[in-house]
Amino acid sequence: MKVIVVGSTHAGTTAIKEIKTQTPDVEVVVYERNDNVSFLSCGIALYVQGEVKHADELFYSDPEKLAALGADLRMQHEILAIDSTNKTVQVRNLLTGDEFEDNYDKLVMTTGSVPVKPNIPGIDNPNLYFCKNYHDAQVLFEKTEHINSVIIIGAGYIGVELAEAFQAHNKEVTIIDGMPTIMNKYFDEPYTQRATDLFESNGIKVVTGELVQGFTGQNQVTVTTDKQVHQADIVILAIGFKPNTALLKDQVKMLPNGAIVTNEYMQTSNADIYAAGDSTAVYYNPTQSYEYIPLATNAIRQGKLVGQNIVENKVKYMGTQASSGLQLFGMNFVASGLTTSAAKARGLNFEAITIEDNFRPEFMTTTAPVLMTLVWEKASHKILGVQLSSTHDISAAANGVSIAMQADFTIDQLAMVDMLFQPWFDRPFNYLNILAQAAVEKASTHN
Secondary structure, three states: OEEEEEOOOHHHHHHHHHHHHHOOOOEEEEEEOOOOOOEOHHHHHHHHHOOOOOHHHHEOOOHHHHHHOOOEEEEOEEEEEEEOOOOEEEEEEOOOOOEEEEEOOEEEEOOOEEEOOOOOOOOOOOOEEEOOOHHHHHHHHHHOOOOOEEEEEOOOHHHHHHHHHHHOOOOEEEEEEOOOOOOOOOOOHHHHHHHHHHHHHOOOEEEEOOOEEEEEOOOOEEEEEOOOEEEEOEEEEOOOEEEOOHHHOOOOOEOOOOOEOOOOOOEOOOOOEEEOHHHEOEEEOOOOEEEOOOOHHHHHHHHHHHHHHOOOOOOOOOOEOOOEEEEEOOEEEEEEEOOHHHHHHOOOOEEEEEEEEEOOOOOOOOOOEEEEEEEEEOOOOEEEEEEEEEOOOOHHHHHHHHHHHHOOOEHHHHHHOOOOOOOOOOOOOOHHHHHHHHHHHHHHHOO
16 A cells, blocks of 8 residues: 655654554655654744754654655655545656656645735735744744844734743844734633733733734834834744645535544545644534644644554544643743633633632642633533643643543532642642632532
């Protein structure tokens, strides 16, 4: 059997490794338009900031390692067209310009995503940059030495992390987002306000509720919004990503935004075409629906499943809670599942509670408060989402609630589930128990 893999970042690299590990006799041909594989774009801000010393450290594999497994890597080759009826692909060698046809038994679509580039005046300004790949990382790192100011458009994870990264180099930083709050997609107001306060206390200008209308200028960029103008030496666009799936348009089932829909085994509506990663929709457990959530965690899990199921269907996809987190100026923010604003936007009948409590007893020499929010379905008490923030490392707590949601836990179960007690680590009731107990108490007063 011959498998063609199109693209090799998170999902593609993982799929290649798994196919060759699980089924060494399967022929794997990889077409990658870049000259590298497996770049961790989520580490670009860390590189710009100086936490990661070399961009090369952000690769977790390389063509030589994949070739050693038996994969046939065709670097700097671009797929021009896919004919799913005849199982062929049209390919261009970007080094020579030669074009040729190749055939497959099964195709793996791991083409990832591309940055959203709005069609507004001045979008091709030479001082406007993106933050997506290895080339972008090198350019942004080099720019830090030659600029005094930067405007970042988009206050999602990439945008806010870049803001801190440039501030660490004493640059004048402005972050602009069209939503009422920063990190709006991931957190509710108590958390977004905490992040905003952190930014402003560290000299970063936070501008929300403004829509960018255009870019002008040569040596400096003038950003015109619907309310005012802003100026900086460079502008970075970090307003999101869209699936890179034009090659399969009208050939497989997709969401309206072009994200490919797969079954539990990562097969598209064409059983001989598999898809994984940012080109693909995920099954979002809190809403029990397919949604577009481009995260590396989703990509590598889907890629691994492609490898496990490429010959025969063996392992089902468990879906996702879209757990995520970041650290800003020493403050940790983590989340899993739905925020209250997301639950409201979907018309769900839900309740939520927000409390703050120390992560371990006050008699310890030090402790730290944890701000935490739990969202649950009103009728069933099923957990829909959690958010936490603290200087204490609360990342494992988000993972714990993710597991609980995966298992259809209710707030009543989380309130009393067994967790260890040791004063170094927590209270007799872990803070997640305490949060869920507060939720149970609130739910009981509303019945």
